[in-house]
Amino acid sequence: MTVIPIGRVGEIAGGEEDGRFVKIKQLPDHPPSYLILLAQGPDFAEGCGDYWVKDSEDLEEFINEAWWSITWLPLDGQNIEKADRGTPEVTDFVASSEESRSAAEIVAAAWSDVLSxxxxxxxxxVPRVAYQHPSLRELWPMVSHGVLYLSRCTRYPWSRDTPTAFRQGGGGYQVRRGPDQALLGVVDTLEEAYALIAASLPDGCGPAIDGTADDLRSCAGLDREA
Structure with a gap:
């Protein structure tokens, strides 16, 4: 069974995207959905595009039907792995070098992706303004449907107790706190929205842990969804 690693860059051979680069991003839906990011180069600076699939089964089907042979680029000196067309297994950590990364390194890598x-x-x-706050850039960033979500843990199920800014159709932003979606305030600018979010983090909130919401004692008993 072929492994399709989440968040790792691969070079495509075959199909309509031959010669381009691919990276799979897991989104905070329930169950998780996925963005298949494509670009001309491994830095994802030019020629970017994406496809969205609703779950891991659709991701497997998409990769199979695309007739891609993917060479996953090495991490920390890891040997290059080649993934030929077949039935993929979706995983969010596949390399021992990646497993050994600290939570801070994992969060920093996620912010690097989101900021790009x-x-x-x-x-x-949105992510640029959020990143200006030291307390927010310690949290795990995720993007779904154009909205930036922040989690106190790096793996699903994520925490849902940090506020989120939602743009209003008529201008301005609503800041709401999960899981009850309580309205914390309505502000005019992104800067005000993320200042409010930084000031409204849960008691005892610190850097994101490398784990799930179940590993966060303060999240115990909360109704969670992506």
Whole structure:
């Protein structure tokens, strides 16, 4: 069974995307959905595009039907792995080098990805403003449907007790706190929204842990969803 690692860059051979680079991003839906990110180079700076699939079964079907042979680029000196067309197994950690990374390194890598996203995924100003707050850039960032979510843990199920900014159709932003979606405030600018979020983090909130919401004692008993 072929492994399709989440968040790792691969070079495509075959199919309509021959010669391009691919990276799979897991989104905080329930169950998780996926973005299949494509670009001209491994830095994902040019020619970017993406496909969305609703779950891991659709991801497997997409990869199979695309007739791609993917060479996953090495991490920390890891040997290059080649994934020929077949039945993929979706995993969010596949390499021992990646498993050994600290939570801070995992979070930093996730922010690097999110900060590089174009307008087809999220308004780039959103993660940039959030990242200016030290307490927020310690949290795990995720993007779904153009919204930036922050979690106190790096793996699903994620925590849902950190506030989120939602853009209003008429302008301005609503800041709501999960899981009850309580309205914390309505503000005019992104800067005000993320200042409010930083000031409204849960008691005892610190850097994201490398684990799930079940590993966060303060999340015990909360109704969770992605």
């Amino acid at each position: 996203f174009g307008r087809d995924i999220i308004d780039p100003a």
